[in-house]
Amino acid sequence: MTYFEQFYNADTGEFHDAARACGRAAEAVRDRADDFRNKVVEHLSDTSESGVWSGKPADAAQDPMLDVLAALNRAADQLEEVPGLLEGYADDAQSLQSRLHEIVKSAEARGIEVDTTNGSVHVPAEVAEKLAAEGEQDPALAVSQDISRVINEKNDLDRRVAPQVREALNMELNAHTVGDDYRSDANRAAELVEELSEGSLAGTDEERAELLALLAEHGDDPKFAGQVFDELGGRGSVEALSVMARLGSAAAMHGEDAAELSRQTGELQAQFGRALATATDPDSPYAVDVSEGSEWMQEFTAAGETKMDIGLPSYEPYGYQLIGTALRSGDYSSEFLNTLGTEMLEFERGDPNDSDDSGNPDAFRMNVPTDPMHEGFQLNHIDDSGAGFDPFDGLMIAMEGNPEAGREFFDPAAHDGRIEYMLDRGDWNDLPALHNPGADYDNPSQSYVLDTLASATDGAERGSVGNDIAVETIKHVGSTDGEAVGLVNDTARESMGQLLEGQLDHINEAYGPGTSRFEDEVGVTLNRVLGDVAYSPEAYGNLSNAQNAYTALHMNEAAAAGNEAVLKEHAASMGNVMAQLDQGKAAAIEDKWSGEEDDYNSRVDAVGRVGGYAIGVATESVPVVGDVTSDVLDDIVERSKVDYSDHAEGEVARLNYDSSKEISRMTEQIIWENGLYETSKDVPANLMQGGDSDGKPIPLSDMTDAQRDSYDKWKSENEKYSETAGEALADVNNSYKTGSVSAGQSQGDS
Numbered sequence: 001m002t003y004f005e006q007f008y009n010a011d012t013g014e015f016h017d018a019a020r021a022c023g024r025a026a027e028a029v030r031d032r033a034d035d036f037r038n039k040v041v042e043h044l045s046d047t048s049e050s051g052v053w054s055g056k057p058a059d060a061a062q063d064p065m066l067d068v069l070a071a072l073n074r075a076a077d078q079l080e081e082v083p084g085l086l087e088g089y090a091d092d093a094q095s096l097q098s099r100l101h102e103i104v105k106s107a108e109a110r111g112i113e114v115d116t117t118n119g120s121v122h123v124p125a126e127v128a129e130k131l132a133a134e135g136e137q138d139p140a141l142a143v144s145q146d147i148s149r150v151i152n153e154k155n156d157l158d159r160r161v162a163p164q165v166r167e168a169l170n171m172e173l174n175a176h177t178v179g180d181d182y183r184s185d186a187n188r189a190a191e192l193v194e195e196l197s198e199g200s201l202a203g204t205d206e207e208r209a210e211l212l213a214l215l216a217e218h219g220d221d222p223k224f225a226g227q228v229f230d231e232l233g234g235r236g237s238v239e240a241l242s243v244m245a246r247l248g249s250a251a252a253m254h255g256e257d258a259a260e261l262s263r264q265t266g267e268l269q270a271q272f273g274r275a276l277a278t279a280t281d282p283d284s285p286y287a288v289d290v291s292e293g294s295e296w297m298q299e300f301t302a303a304g305e306t307k308m309d310i311g312l313p314s315y316e317p318y319g320y321q322l323i324g325t326a327l328r329s330g331d332y333s334s335e336f337l338n339t340l341g342t343e344m345l346e347f348e349r350g351d352p353n354d355s356d357d358s359g360n361p362d363a364f365r366m367n368v369p370t371d372p373m374h375e376g377f378q379l380n381h382i383d384d385s386g387a388g389f390d391p392f393d394g395l396m397i398a399m400e401g402n403p404e405a406g407r408e409f410f411d412p413a414a415h416d417g418r419i420e421y422m423l424d425r426g427d428w429n430d431l432p433a434l435h436n437p438g439a440d441y442d443n444p445s446q447s448y449v450l451d452t453l454a455s456a457t458d459g460a461e462r463g464s465v466g467n468d469i470a471v472e473t474i475k476h477v478g479s480t481d482g483e484a485v486g487l488v489n490d491t492a493r494e495s496m497g498q499l500l501e502g503q504l505d506h507i508n509e510a511y512g513p514g515t516s517r518f519e520d521e522v523g524v525t526l527n528r529v530l531g532d533v534a535y536s537p538e539a540y541g542n543l544s545n546a547q548n549a550y551t552a553l554h555m556n557e558a559a560a561a562g563n564e565a566v567l568k569e570h571a572a573s574m575g576n577v578m579a580q581l582d583q584g585k586a587a588a589i590e591d592k593w594s595g596e597e598d599d600y601n602s603r604v605d606a607v608g609r610v611g612g613y614a615i616g617v618a619t620e621s622v623p624v625v626g627d628v629t630s631d632v633l634d635d636i637v638e639r640s641k642v643d644y645s646d647h648a649e650g651e652v653a654r655l656n657y658d659s660s661k662e663i664s665r666m667t668e669q670i671i672w673e674n675g676l677y678e679t680s681k682d683v684p685a686n687l688m689q690g691g692d693s694d695g696k697p698i699p700l701s702d703m704t705d706a707q708r709d710s711y712d713k714w715k716s717e718n719e720k721y722s723e724t725a726g727e728a729l730a731d732v733n734n735s736y737k738t739g740s741v742s743a744g745q746s747q748g749d750s
Helices: 004-008 013-044 056-109 125-133 139-169 175-198 205-218 222-251 255-279 295-304 319-326 334-349 391-400 403-410 418-425 445-457 465-477 490-501 504-510 525-533 537-560 564-592 597-607 628-633 636-640 648-673 705-717 719-747
Strands: none
Touching: 004 056, 004 139, 013 056, 056 139, 125 139, 205 222, 205 255, 222 255, 222 295, 222 319, 255 319, 295 319, 295 334, 319 334, 319 391, 334 391, 334 403, 334 418, 391 403, 391 418, 391 445, 403 418, 403 445, 403 465, 418 445, 418 465, 445 465, 445 490, 465 490, 465 525, 490 504, 490 525, 490 537, 504 525, 504 537, 504 564, 525 537, 525 564, 525 719, 537 564, 537 648, 564 648, 564 719, 648 719, 705 719
């Protein structure tokens, strides 16, 4: 119960002090847990003959030792909850206390007396008479009610927070009890999976809710997850996913209940996937063994190659198709994903090193329901990333979140031909059963592969595995080989653009005087890839923004260092790159210009303005000189827009002119603003910031008309400045023209 005087005069800051103290206590307990794991568990958990401790005593000590670690971690977990609770309580209490003070202050300003020892309100007769004349009939009651509301809210706050704090601080540090709790929850989760599998509709609502609650509460706890999946075993884990698919099959056949059943299925799949990721993390001492050849993993992948009963009379998905749904949720280890992915790929493709193993190329493509009674059936209920019949979609989604996994899986030196196979395989419809694709449908599988490749290659240094992957990807996508599929579908262009953004330094080198891993492909392949990406307004907008930001940053770096030659190289490279992108955009306009202006422009607008654009790894080491680039870059989106005309051929010329003009403007502005020139005539004071002849130049984009006239006049009279800027702009125009010619030749083959 909150008492007025106590709350009115309380120091709510003491709760912040308590929160900090609990935070320090939590850190201390967590440190002890880490010490115990590093100094005890890791040394004693190896009970083989080669370990430091073996035999029956060592085996018997394992569970108690891990229980102690679990107890310490649980104590730290509970303590870590307290600071947030206390901080939130202190903020809410302080807000209520401020309201209370304001009520008293406002009342006293009107002559009403409030006793701050008990909150009682008294209105002197003369004040009551005055307030009544103003229309306020019972001011004492009004103030009392305001005070009561605040006090009641404070009581509600206490009732809500106090139990949470008590529960968090009510730590049970008995290691045996904690261990028993974890094992009990894990055992119950495994039992529920078995019970659900025996029902005709994947169990009762209560059973599903109990399993979901256990997975939601403990799914990211290594000990719980490890115990669950150890008990289930590799095959049992896949069978658990078949239970969820059974519930999903019911969703396709139960009319008004379909949406709720689908939601329940998606939640179970997502929480199960999260727990699976936790249980298969090799860094956890509780993890199941997912190394190649381990018993658990062999059971898991063998079940993946087996068709599983999900209660439908005419359809059984492969276990891999069920696994693919779970991979959409959770943070998976590289070892698990690569072991699983390699087995899954060999099942479909066959062993590349065994000419007699042709695999099962149509296993997933053809294994979809065809019975009309199953129309609308899908395996994936977690999200809208496909119906789930293609398990590689789930694998790629998981690998995108783990770049190291993607690099290992797609390393060309270790897995020749894997990039090409994965980019070309997804040309079928991954839609709910018997749903016909629309005219504009593209299977998203290629996008998921490219998203993984982009993640694995982002900012990769020359000679690295990531850079090798990028080179092979570009070579294949842009290939004109008659046997190659070549180029990407409409849905995947934005993903391909993201991969190119992560390799901008190498791409620019390819079009400049330096050496590059891409140099052999410049003639045709890279040109084709850049041009094809530009068919997407979003991809064109993002990639041209990135290119402009990249070049502006590097030209500023060169200008600040007084390196005119390097600045010219970057300007020329940009001219060539943009020529490729503009040629692709022009071709897109020529293909589909009629009536599309508003749609194209709105989609470019959606890319957003790029002042302050962050290019990521490729340029993070480049210093930005003041905010010089923001004025230049803010209007790049405007240049990306299309002004459609009656004749696409005329539009091509305008595109080329506008883009080269923009590059020239950026180049001139950076030369001017960084003073990268010699002068044969003093710069007029009105062109310098603050009118100071020794100050910094006014950005060209900020000049008034009069200042611009003065600048143009000075430039025309200053031979040395005109020579410096003129050579750079000539390099830009020449590289753009050259690039346009090569782009037309290369992209004409697409």
